Amino acid sequence: MLRWALPLLLLGLLLAADSALAHDISQADRAAVARIEGPAPGAFLYLGAKHMVTGIDHILFLIGVIFFLYRLRDVVIYVTMFTIGHSLTLMGGVLLNTGANAYIVDAIIGFSVVYKAFENLGGFRRLGIAIDTRTAVLVFGLFHGLGLATKVRDLGLSDDGLLVNLISFNIGVEVGQVAVLAVVVTLFNLWRPTRTFAPGAFYANLALMAGGFVLMGYQLTGYFNS
Amino acid sequence: MTDPDVSTPTAPSGKKLLIGSVAALAAAGVGVVGFVLPAEFGIDPLGIGNALGLTELSEPGLNEEQIRGNKRVGVLALSDQPPQPEAWSDRWQITLRPYEAIELKYTLAEKALLDFSWTATAPLYYDLHSHPFDGGDALTETYSLDTLSQMHGRYVAQFTGLHGWYWQNRTMSDVTLTIQAAGPIEGSTLFEMGVPSERELTPPE
Numbered sequence: 001m002l003r004w005a006l007p008l009l010l011l012g013l014l015l016a017a018d019s020a021l022a023h024d025i026s027q028a029d030r031a032a033v034a035r036i037e038g039p040a041p042g043a044f045l046y047l048g049a050k051h052m053v054t055g056i057d058h059i060l061f062l063i064g065v066i067f068f069l070y071r072l073r074d075v076v077i078y079v080t081m082f083t084i085g086h087s088l089t090l091m092g093g094v095l096l097n098t099g100a101n102a103y104i105v106d107a108i109i110g111f112s113v114v115y116k117a118f119e120n121l122g123g124f125r126r127l128g129i130a131i132d133t134r135t136a137v138l139v140f141g142l143f144h145g146l147g148l149a150t151k152v153r154d155l156g157l158s159d160d161g162l163l164v165n166l167i168s169f170n171i172g173v174e175v176g177q178v179a180v181l182a183v184v185v186t187l188f189n190l191w192r193p194t195r196t197f198a199p200g201a202f203y204a205n206l207a208l209m210a211g212g213f214v215l216m217g218y219q220l221t222g223y224f225n226s
Numbered sequence: 227m228t229d230p231d232v233s234t235p236t237a238p239s240g241k242k243l244l245i246g247s248v249a250a251l252a253a254a255g256v257g258v259v260g261f262v263l264p265a266e267f268g269i270d271p272l273g274i275g276n277a278l279g280l281t282e283l284s285e286p287g288l289n290e291e292q293i294r295g296n297k298r299v300g301v302l303a304l305s306d307q308p309p310q311p312e313a314w315s316d317r318w319q320i321t322l323r324p325y326e327a328i329e330l331k332y333t334l335a336e337k338a339l340l341d342f343s344w345t346a347t348a349p350l351y352y353d354l355h356s357h358p359f360d361g362g363d364a365l366t367e368t369y370s371l372d373t374l375s376q377m378h379g380r381y382v383a384q385f386t387g388l389h390g391w392y393w394q395n396r397t398m399s400d401v402t403l404t405i406q407a408a409g410p411i412e413g414s415t416l417f418e419m420g421v422p423s424e425r426e427l428t429p430p431e
Contacts (some may be wrong), residue, residue: 071272122237206250213254225267
């Protein structure tokens, strides 16, 4: 009984996070941000963290990334690559006022989940394709940052205090990421030594893959519908 | 620095991988087509969304005024052409600057019939609504809310009160609006920025 508790808990987390499928800054937050002029590091730190913690797409990708990372050193390396990637495009995208279509970026983020799950299943090795996993995480980090930048630009930030607010939002994203990772890494460390991990990993990654496909379908429909 | 092994220690066979991936795609397809599309976009090819009440989620929320107005029957009979009354009781014209708004109201008794026709040089956002004298703003009812460049038809007052339109020019250039109305109009009020002012009816000559 107990050995199934952890996978079930992970599944429960996924389902709970599913309510955040429509992954936007909420209307209330948007209205609050519209009133802010000048630097407000506390508010933006919170918004960045909230965006990460309630964002099913980012969470699914992080679960995929650390699924088979046994050593803390590897977790740190991979998460650093991801952080460098999304910080570059988040800061750059907002400061240079460039961005991509939000639906397309979010569809690519959905694809990143599918990609990571397929890689975890050894799919690319079986297909004879060798892709450096760290590079892939960095590249998808760039796309996740582009998505974040689009969301921040949607808030309509005033130029007054933009840099402070943006850096605060970015730090908030990292805080939120660490919060998510702390939970996910702990649960994986508890699940991995059990006998259900090996057979469960296959189905868990298929579930991740399905989740990624759902995100892609949702975002692509949004794109063609808009 | 070597790439750590990040795939399943006991990697599944090719067949298992293929079947699993196809199953994941199929499950996602059912989830998207059956549940996400109906709930998020109102697209419901399988009918699951309707059966579960998901499609309602995709409909834009109605405000209280619209919900009250939707309960009425036979308020508004729209037509493609302006009605042809024997004589117009009022003719009024205004040019709205970008994002300027105006509200024109006629005082009508319950069951009064109003033939009306308005045209604008570009589509205007409008809200056709009424305020009862008995109850006031709290019982406002909206009968039609959209963005159009013309509207013709017959309106039936559901109660004694103020009846008419709010228009807003949501374009970046000036838009001229002309309205004509015929019926037992007892008075007319303009609301600019929410401030009412009485106006005399000005029938066309």
